[in-house]
Amino acid sequence: QVQLEESGGGSVQTGDSLRLSCAASGSIFSVNGMGWYRQAPGKERDLVATITSGGSTKYADSVKGRFTISRDNANRAVYLQMNSLKLEDTAVYYCNAVIKSTPTTWVKDYWGKGTLVTVSS
Secondary structure (H helix, E strand, C coil), X not given: CEEEEEECCEEEECCCCEEEEEEEEECCCEEEEEEEEEECCCCCCEEEEEECCCCCEEECCCCCCCEEEEEEHHHCEEEEEECCXXXXXXXXXXXXXXXXXXXXXXXXXXXXXXEEEEEEC
């Protein structure tokens, strides 16, 4: 069983910053890509940022220049530094990771339960 646990969400004002953290635990042989997604009320889940095992990153246009994704491979963790937060950033943020449990198993997508970020003015 693989678990992803997010932390760092909260309530802030526009222009403030937050840092989200996510750690993977359980039966893990290797962790490939990791990322952050978010879902606002009444909307579908959208990609925020991804990072490969080698450190290559991609961002949604809406967060470029404001958010930074990083990872700590030794601790199987991924982070999302969010700066200059806007009202439209309000959402539940989900951690995602592609994980191989053993050397002979296919990789699978795993998701955290989400952490709420609320931005107000």
